[in-house]
Amino acid sequence: MSVLVINKLMFDGSEQSFYSFKIEISCPFCGKEIIFLADDMFPMKEMNLKSFPKDFAKQLNLRRRANGKIFKNSHGLQAYAIECQCWDCEASFIVVAGIGEIQPSRFNVFLEGVVK
Numbered sequence: 001m002s003v004l005v006i007n008k009l010m011f012d013g014s015e016q017s018f019y020s021f022k023i024e025i026s027c028p029f030c031g032k033e034i035i036f037l038a039d040d041m042f043p044m045k046e047m048n049l050k051s052f053p054k055d056f057a058k059q060l061n062l063r064r065r066a067n068g069k070i071f072k073n074s075h076g077l078q079a080y081a082i083e084c085q086c087w088d089c090e091a092s093f094i095v096v097a098g099i100g101e102i103q104p105s106r107f108n109v110f111l112e113g114v115v116k
């Protein structure tokens with residue numbers, strides 16, 4: 001697997017609007033649009049990281065915290081991930097984003113990259 005670094009602020013808004021915010025990305029294999037709810041992503045610690053490239057965290061500029069299972073992005077937001085499958089080319093890949101509250105009731109979503 002390889003890492004595609006994106007590092008882009010996708011969302012900056014209220015907690016209420018965060019829950020309906022959809023991340024739109026292009027399939028890294030065929031370019032087809034993929035859409036999913038940011039709120040459906042899982043903390044990185046719940047992902048099976050064995051299949052990830054060993055240096056994925058370094059490439060995505062994520063730092064390990066606590067017991068080494070929690071990852072945070074360069075803004076101190078916790079990293080989340082979701083496995084996507086493209087409806088068109090059927091390729092699977094993992095999208096990684098830093099998500100969190102930066103001020104009371106103000107949320108940010110940074111699209112960090114794709115592991116493909």
Ligand SMILES: [Zn+2]
Binds near residue numbers: 086088090091
């Ligand atoms: Zn595709």
